Amino acid sequence: MPETPILNTIDSPEDLRKLAAEDLPKLGAEIRALLTEVVSQTGGHLASNLGVVDLTIALHRVFDFSKDYLCFDVGHQCYAHKLLTGRRNQFHTLRQKNGITGFPNPAESTQDRFVTGHACTSISCALGLAIASRLRGEERTAVALIGDGSIGGGLAFEALNHAGLSKENLLVILNDNEMAIAQTVGALSSYLTRIRTEPAYQKARKEMKDILNSIPLIGPQLDRLQDTLVDGIKQLVEAEHVFTDLGFAYYGPIDGHNLPLLTRELENLSKLNHPRILHVITRKGNGFDAAANDPEKFHSAAPFKILPGGETAETDLKRKSYTNVIAKSLLEACEGDDSITAITAAMPSGTGLSPIAKRFPERYIDVGISEEHAVTLAGGLAKGGRKPVVVIYSTFIQRAYDQIFHDICLQPDLGVVFALDRAGLVGADGPTHHGLNDIALLRHLPRMTLMAPRDGEELDQMLTFAINLGGPVALRYPKCNLPAKPLIKEFQPLELGRAEVLREGKDGMVLAYGAMVYPAYEAAEMAAAEGVDLTVVNLRFAKPLDQGEILKRAKKAKVIYTVEDGALAGGVGSAVAEFLADAGAFPKKLVRLGIPDRFIEHASRSELLADLHLDAAGLCQTFLAKKQS
Ligand SMILES: Cc1ncc(C[n+]2csc(CCOP(=O)(O)OP(=O)(O)O)c2C)c(N)n1
Known part of the structure; x- marks a missing residue:
């Protein structure tokens, strides 16, 4: 680990506030070096974190967040905050089993107000805290730290709309690095670019500054002027600013380093x-050139x-993943059918859509x-x-439940494919990112088809099948490599609502x-060697279930196990139980295996499984x- 003599003296933000100002740049450099080293070992959100080191130091120098509130948007940029709020000694355990999490976590520190991981929530959270502290009669500032990607999301817009006309003690810090994961998209993003770069705007600012500076006793003292005057002057400069029109006093843009x-x-x-x-x-990745x-x-x-x-090499040369299969299969599908349009919500590389963006820009949409x-x-x-074909992580489709209900399923004959990546346990990103709810969330919606492949070959086939089905389909697949060797x-060709019997027992x-x-097939083979001989069925469809096959075999089975990597409540096992109960064929023993009714912490996917x-x-x-029972 790099030497961090100044950081080692900081056990809490109080220590930071005692530090001499001239030591701060060195502290920033130490934090950046440590972040880079640890993330090189654990993986994690490096570029965003390197970009906000100086901002985090400044925030903790000025505010006391044991009283004031700091709300991170997404929360993926909280590593420097963790280092400065008493977690320096645990930092090497970042994202590891039993270690500290990669996102804010009130269980680790009272200075982490919310568990977060999903975007666009910070302004609403901070506004709620600001209102609550006013109602308690307390003077506290609520700070929302939000990126230029997240501020373009609907929830953030709703919060701005509400906050602008309120009189609450709310400070929104817009961390503008021109990037979400990829380049930020949308009209707001273009607007921010204009503010940053437009010569006329910059010229007006400079002229105003020059005028002010030329006024003896006032100009040079500008930084120390009373708030109202500063506010008034800035209002003059940014009179036509969109944020001002929304009811916010706007300051900036300023250099965040x-x-x-x-x-x-x-x-x-x-x-x-x-x-x-x-x-x-x-600047994302500031201080580490590769990032x-x-x-x-x-x-x-x-x-x-x-x-x-300072160059980098990947240590984990991966086998092919399910995302790789989607990337290739969807590209091929687009080549063969020009009516396909691929949609991502700000995740072109994570979802495997980047090749489609390059090859078919007309048929690719990034909505932010x-x-x-x-x-x-x-x-x-x-x-x-x-x-x-909407390619989206399972956990983020939760945002759009009503739209799937109202704008897709309720409409007759809308053929929309939801390709749900990262379904199941995702590993180090933890509870905000595990994709455990999609089956229960979508299973009860009329017209919806739910399917999941056993391996890459089946995923490829299922994608084509789903695209041509002519109704809403959710096709889920995990964040992991494909099986090492095909068992x-x-x-057997796909047929709607038909399962595949893999083993008779x-x-x-x-x-x-x-x-x-x-894993179920492998486990059944192992159990057979110990004298327990089980039939194994690849369900393929959680909806419609293969009722005929299940009913036929349920009558003879001494025990039925259902196995899924999703929430048990409302999942595939529940679907089987409901069906068998309704059919009057409930077996003596039905054992549902899956994710129990609790939040699952972070660790590698294999450790969690x-x-x-x-x-x-x-x-x-x-x-x-x-066998023994
Ligand atoms: C609802 C939701 N959708 C997608 C994501 C995935 N995601 C994590 S960080 C990120 C980009 C955030 O961009 P920005 O707010 O500009 O922050 P930056 O990384 O640039 O600091 C995205 C899309 C998410 N966390 N939540």
């Missing part, structure tokens, strides 16, 4: 008590090796961090004769869904345990 300037601006703003916004320009030059790659980096000279809009937009496209050789039946098919007895060894144990 200039610590004295940041500190001074924040000090001025800390004395105000109405809705205000500070526009700060930062600054390729911020998209280092947004959420896998572990990597730092080579001499706007999942609700992505879904309803797809409804409009489908109504207009297109075949939209199952022959491919006399002692019971296992109904497995998606990524759980391989093992802990939950959902890997082959754990499943085999369960199958054999029933």
Whole structure:
């Protein structure tokens, strides 16, 4: 680990506030070096964190967040905050099993107000806290730190709309680095670019500054003027600003790597008590060239090796993932069918859509961090004769439940495919990112088809099947590599609502869904060697279920196991139980295996599956345990 002599003296923000101002740049450099080293070992959100080190130091110098409130948007940029709020000694355990989390977590520190991980929430949270402290009669500032990607999302817009006319003590810090994960998209983003770069605007600012500076006794003292005067002068400069029109006092844009300037601006703003916004320009990856030059790659980096000279090499040369399959299969589908339109909500690389963006820019849409809009937009496209494929992480589709209900399923004949990546346990990103709810969330919606592949070959087939089905389909697949060696050789063609029987056994039946098919099959083979002989069925469809096959076999089975990597409540096992109960064929023993009714912490996907007895060894144990009972 790099030497961090100054950081080592800081056990809390109080220590930071005692530090001499001239030591702050060195502290920033130490934090950046430590962040880079730790993330190279653990993986994590490197580029965003490097970009806000100076801003985080300035915030903790000016505010006391044991009293005031700091709300992170997404929360992926909270590493420097963790280092400065008493977690320096645990920092090397970042994102590891039993270690500190990669996002804010009130269980770790009272200075983390909310558990976060999803975007666009910070202004609403901060506004709520500001209202609550006013009602308690307390003077506290609520600060929302939000990026230029997240501020374009609907929830953030709703919060701005509410906050602007309130009189609450709310400070929004807009961290503008021109990037979400990829380049920020949308009209607001173009507007921010104009503010940053437009010569006329910059000229007007400079002229105003020159005029003020030329006034003896006033100009040079500008930084120390009373709040009202500063406010008034800035209002003059930014009279036609969109944020001003929305009811916020707007300040900026200022350089987010200039610590004295940041500190001074924040000090001025800390004395105000109405809705205000500070526009700060930062550089993603600042201080580590590899990340600054390729911020998209280092947004959420896998572990990597730092080579001499600062270049990087990946340490984990991965096998092919399910996302790789979607990237290739969807590109091929687009080549063969020009009515397909691919949609992402700000995640072109994570979802595998970047090749489509390059090859078919006309048939690729990035809506920004706007999942609700992505879904309803797809409804409009489908109504207009297109075949939209919305590729989205399972956890983020939760945002768009009503749109799927109202704008897709309720409309007759809308063929929209939801390709749900990162379904199931995702690993180190933890509870905000596990994709455990999509089955329960979508299963009860009329017209919806739910399917999940057992491996890459089936995913490829299912995608084509889904695109041509002519109705709403949710196709879920996990964040992991494809199975190392195919256990199952022959491919039985897909048919709506038909399962695939993989193994026949006399002692019971296992109904497995998606990524759980391989471990269930392997576990059944292991159990067979111990004398328990089970049928294994790859369900393929959670809706419609293969009722005929299930009913036929349920009558003979001594025990039925259902296996899924999703929430048990409302999941595939529930669907099987409901069906068998309704059919009057409830078996003596029905054992539902999946994710219990609690939030699952961060650890690697394989560690979590093992802990939950959902890997082959754990499943085999369960199958054999029933032998003794
Ligand atoms: C609702 C939701 N959709 C997508 C994501 C995935 N995601 C994480 S960070 C990020 C980009 C955020 O961009 P910005 O707010 O500009 O912050 P920056 O990383 O640039 O600091 C995205 C899209 C998310 N966390 N939540």
